[in-house]
Amino acid sequence: MIFFYGTGSSCVATEPLPGLACAHCGTRDSLTCSVFSRYLKLMFLPVFPIGKRSVTVCRHCQQTLTGKALPEAYRAPVQAVQSRARTPIFHFAALLLVGALAAFIFAVGWFGPARMASAALPQASFAAETAGAHYRIDAAPSGVPYILAGVTRVTPDSVYCNMSNPLRGPLSAASAAQALRDSVASNGARGFTAAEWHAATTAPGPFKRVD
Numbered sequence: 001m002i003f004f005y006g007t008g009s010s011c012v013a014t015e016p017l018p019g020l021a022c023a024h025c026g027t028r029d030s031l032t033c034s035v036f037s038r039y040l041k042l043m044f045l046p047v048f049p050i051g052k053r054s055v056t057v058c059r060h061c062q063q064t065l066t067g068k069a070l071p072e073a074y075r076a077p078v079q080a081v082q083s084r085a086r087t088p089i090f091h092f093a094a095l096l097l098v099g100a101l102a103a104f105i106f107a108v109g110w111f112g113p114a115r116m117a118s119a120a121l122p123q124a125s126f127a128a129e130t131a132g133a134h135y136r137i138d139a140a141p142s143g144v145p146y147i148l149a150g151v152t153r154v155t156p157d158s159v160y161c162n163m164s165n166p167l168r169g170p171l172s173a174a175s176a177a178q179a180l181r182d183s184v185a186s187n188g189a190r191g192f193t194a195a196e197w198h199a200a201t202t203a204p205g206p207f208k209r210v211d
């Protein structure tokens with residue numbers, strides 16, 4: 001079976017930025033901010049979100065700005081719109097399917113004869129997880145771009161990761177640490193349940209451990 005990874009995005013919010021003047025033409029109350037949620041997809045099905053990107057547009061002069069190009073005055077209101085924008089549940093579609101399947105297998109195993117074997121399976125890889133571990137997620141068959149996941153915290157029921165933005169350069173311990181640090185502001189930390197973590201990190205899941 002061939003697995004095909006890629007990235008996609010969809011607009012999850014558009015709001016005006018009242019009181020701000022356009023940095024290009026100076027017109028007041030002409031700016032709107034659109035928030036795009038990006039996701040990793042597997043066989044055209046979104047697996048999980050990897051971050052948000054906000055784009056401002058001036059209705060008067062059509063200037064479009066995003067990322068580091070956003071003027072200082074835009075940043076706080078843009079961040080507010082971005083924080084309000086919810087990631088749609090369908091961006092987790094594949095993980096939800098896998099999670100539901102794992103829960104089903106778990107339930108069958110729990111109540112059936114294979115009780116011990118099935119119940120132990122997701123917990124085994126979960127318990128072995130440690131903060132500081134890095135995973136590489138190839139977003140295309142060529143391996144470029146790729147995304148890094150850095151485990152920040154492991155609790156009895158969740159693994160938390162910082163997810164980097166898509167990367168293209170060579171991977172080293174230093175570049176990995178830098179990319180994950182840069183991603184915290186835009187992507188935040190993402191929690192995985194035991195079933196999701198098991199599905200993501202066990203072949204043919206998308207997460208490959210980097211040492």
Ligand SMILES: [Zn+2]
Nearest residue numbers: 022025058061
């Ligand atoms: Zn303008």
